[in-house]
Amino acid sequence: MPTRILIADDHPLFRAAMCHALSSGSGAELVEASTFPETMNMLAQDTTIDVVFLDLGMPGSEGLNGLSEVRAEYPDVLVVIVTAQDSPGIVQRALALGASGFIPKSASVDCIVDAVNTVLEGETWLPAHIDLSADGNDSLDDFGARLSQLTPHQLKVLRMVADGLLNKQIAYELAISESTVKQHVSAVLKKLGVINRTKAGIAFKNAMRTE
Template sequence: MIRVVIADDHPLLREGLRRILEFEEGIQVVSEVGDGQGAINMARKTPFDVLLMDLNMPGVNGLEACKVIRREFPNIGILILTVDDSDEKVFQVLQLGVAGYLLKDVIPKALVDSIRKVYAGEPILSPSVTGKLLGQLSNPNSPKDHFGLSNREMEILTYVVKGSSNKDIGLTLFISEKTVKNHLSSIFRKLEVEDRTQAALKAVKTKLITLE
């Protein structure tokens, strides 16, 4: 059972999300909160798996709450659900290592699929956010030594930036999913990041990976 908490300051939106999710097998909405502090308090007292988090909330906003929850409860998958797709906000949030970033115009099926993927450990980005990520090639200085990444690691990192799952990468490169995970662990260590979203962000911003 995937236990979900909804954090949004609009009661009607919370109710709509709950109604969508309560009909899905294997998903349980354990609580709804109206601000970031409520999300933090809930994480501290009730075990759950996925947090649907709005960013623009009164009091403690979503970004501030993400920082606390990521630090204290790294196993909770945070899925941002917002109307804010500004470049600054996107990169602020992705650098925290959230599990996903969706806009509120997402269709219900895509939202449900995203929750399941976050629970399974897969990163989720809406198409518009992915475009921003791939378009941010602002650093004019390419890394001189590729951070010590091997040719195979560079190859795998390219697929990570494209949004491929471990399974898809393994099938494409004819290696096992376990081997992909081992390479990713090495990549994260060399890039000094914690997860694949941060790795993709750093790879693009430093021009380590450039996609046409």
């Protein structure tokens, strides 16, 4: 069964270039989305999608928030970040949130095809020029490493906490009990090393920024 790939980017010319590269090199089935809400809608409707090429700058994504939402809602879908921003700090946080690869928009066709093959084999793909040992924002990078410890359910709860939702509201949205929400929040605070939900929400929002 051919790999099914969703190309999520708001630039038609770039989507066309990605489609050309992938159709000629990987033999994959391709679908497209131009906004983040459209991306989430397609993932909800099409359970056969294996990989998402996600543009960090597309409408509705808001930095790394889009990645965190896809990973929380669809943990079995592989996500490859596509962006013009490739600072080591952003890459580290994207990987911590579960990205399987990070492709600059200037990447060649061969790089794109190699990335697809690599992530489908269960490995992480990064371009050779990205040096993750380079100096960056240590506090954000450390928080990104802590984020990687969260389960998809805990990440989903953290996103709602950052949005200001109360436990009863989170329980309603996720159709779980308030006691279960409290357990998730407690686990999140412990794993992130913060003392309360306010600090957790602020730290999460800071970590999602790509500017």
